[in-house]
Amino acid sequence: MESFRGRFTNKIDAKGRVSLPAKFRSVATSQGMSGVVCFPSFQGSFIEGSGPRFADSVLQMLDRLDPFSPERNMLASVLIGDSAELMFDSDGRILLPEELRAHAGIADEATFVGLGEKFQIWEPKAYEAFRAEALEKARAYGDLLKSPTALPPAGGAR
Amino acid sequence: MESFRGRFTNKIDAKGRVSLPAKFRSVATSQGMSGVVCFPSFQGSFIEGSGPRFADSVLQMLDRLDPFSPERNMLASVLIGDSAELMFDSDGRILLPEELRAHAGIADEATFVGLGEKFQIWEPKAYEAFRAEALEKARAYGDLLKSPTALPPAGGAR
DNA sequence: CGTTTTCCCATGTTATCCCATGATGTCCCG
DNA sequence: CGGGACATCATGGGATAACATGGGAAAACG
Numbered sequence: 001m002e003s004f005r006g007r008f009t010n011k012i013d014a015k016g017r018v019s020l021p022a023k024f025r026s027v028a029t030s031q032g033m034s035g036v037v038c039f040p041s042f043q044g045s046f047i048e049g050s051g052p053r054f055a056d057s058v059l060q061m062l063d064r065l066d067p068f069s070p071e072r073n074m075l076a077s078v079l080i081g082d083s084a085e086l087m088f089d090s091d092g093r094i095l096l097p098e099e100l101r102a103h104a105g106i107a108d109e110a111t112f113v114g115l116g117e118k119f120q121i122w123e124p125k126a127y128e129a130f131r132a133e134a135l136e137k138a139r140a141y142g143d144l145l146k147s148p149t150a151l152p153p154a155g156g157a158r
Numbered sequence: 159m160e161s162f163r164g165r166f167t168n169k170i171d172a173k174g175r176v177s178l179p180a181k182f183r184s185v186a187t188s189q190g191m192s193g194v195v196c197f198p199s200f201q202g203s204f205i206e207g208s209g210p211r212f213a214d215s216v217l218q219m220l221d222r223l224d225p226f227s228p229e230r231n232m233l234a235s236v237l238i239g240d241s242a243e244l245m246f247d248s249d250g251r252i253l254l255p256e257e258l259r260a261h262a263g264i265a266d267e268a269t270f271v272g273l274g275e276k277f278q279i280w281e282p283k284a285y286e287a288f289r290a291e292a293l294e295k296a297r298a299y300g301d302l303l304k305s306p307t308a309l310p311p312a313g314g315a316r
Numbered sequence: 317c318g319t320t321t322t323c324c325c326a327t328g329t330t331a332t333c334c335c336a337t338g339a340t341g342t343c344c345c346g
Numbered sequence: 347c348g349g350g351a352c353a354t355c356a357t358g359g360g361a362t363a364a365c366a367t368g369g370g371a372a373a374a375c376g
């Protein structure tokens with residue numbers, strides 16, 4: 001099962017187009033969609049994106065909440081209301097909506113970060129800062145890596 | 159169950175290509191992947207690599223965390239975002255990304271070290287130095303290796 | 317109509333394929 | 347036991363394809 005992996009920084013042209021990294025494109029395509037689903041993160045200034053599979057599971061997660069609860073409404077308005085289905089053109093590019101770009105503070109370059117089932121789109125420098133912090137915290141969170149099915153011996157991340 | 163074993167030093171050509179040792183190649187292939195997954199170690203200046211089995215176990219571990227939790231986000235950024243899927247070409251070579259090479263200080267030669275479920279890629283001289291130290295430490299750590307048939311099952315994975 | 321989006325083509329760069337070479341290792345047969 | 351004959355492997359280089367990127371023209375939209 002393919003997943004989004006790796007980090008790529010691409011340019012945004014005058015028309016607002018940006019190449020979705022070829023590898024991401026093939027993941028989305030393998031899930032049966034000639035595009036990706038994107039929405040603003042509610043945790044920071046970046047964009048969350050995924051193929052149809054994860055997008056569907058988000059819907060399922062929402063359905064587990066009380067349909068009229070304020071929590072569900074809030075989450076749904078961001079995860080669904082603010083989301084966009086971005087189909088890639090014949091050259092594999094997508095058009096990032098102004099709103100999403102503004103949310104992430106993206107001007108003329110965008111960094112795509114693969115995270116497994118989903119990926120994120122960042123303003124390059126902002127990601128650089130986030131990553132530095134993540135690298136540090138990762139050590140602290142390392143304990144999570146040792147859980148149940150345990151990673152093979154020499155443990156990947158300590 | 160095959161595992162990565164042995165040490166090999168190969169040259170990197172002008173295009174950045176390097177032969178994955180044939181034995182490593184067959185391990186990856188036996189796990190169903192015509193390539194390997196590599197990422198910068200956050201413990202030192204070398205590259206970590208593995209076949210799909212180990213890589214998938216990392217993905218599964220991440221899937222046990224809530225999809226939007228900061229923990230998952232940070233771990234995935236480091237473990238997946240910084241990793242690269244390197245498929246070998248028809249001659250069994252991989253193309254080491256500039257970033258990984260820089261992290262390991264690799265110029266025109268790379269040393270592959272098998273470690274069982276995963277392997278590492280080092281700048282030859284750097285590995286030489288590490289190995290000398292490892293040999294010494296191994297003496298002290300030797301006690302940690304308990305016989306599998308020893309009485310108390312030493313509880314879980316560490 | 318004017319604006320935005322989509323399609324199509326051009327270009328430079330990078331990655332991939334394909335073939336050649338030499339070195340090493342393996343196997344078989346005398 | 348020795349000596350090829352042959353496979354495997356690492357390595358180099360030229361040719362080809364894939365990719366990111368820019369721009370013009372057609373099409374859709376309001």
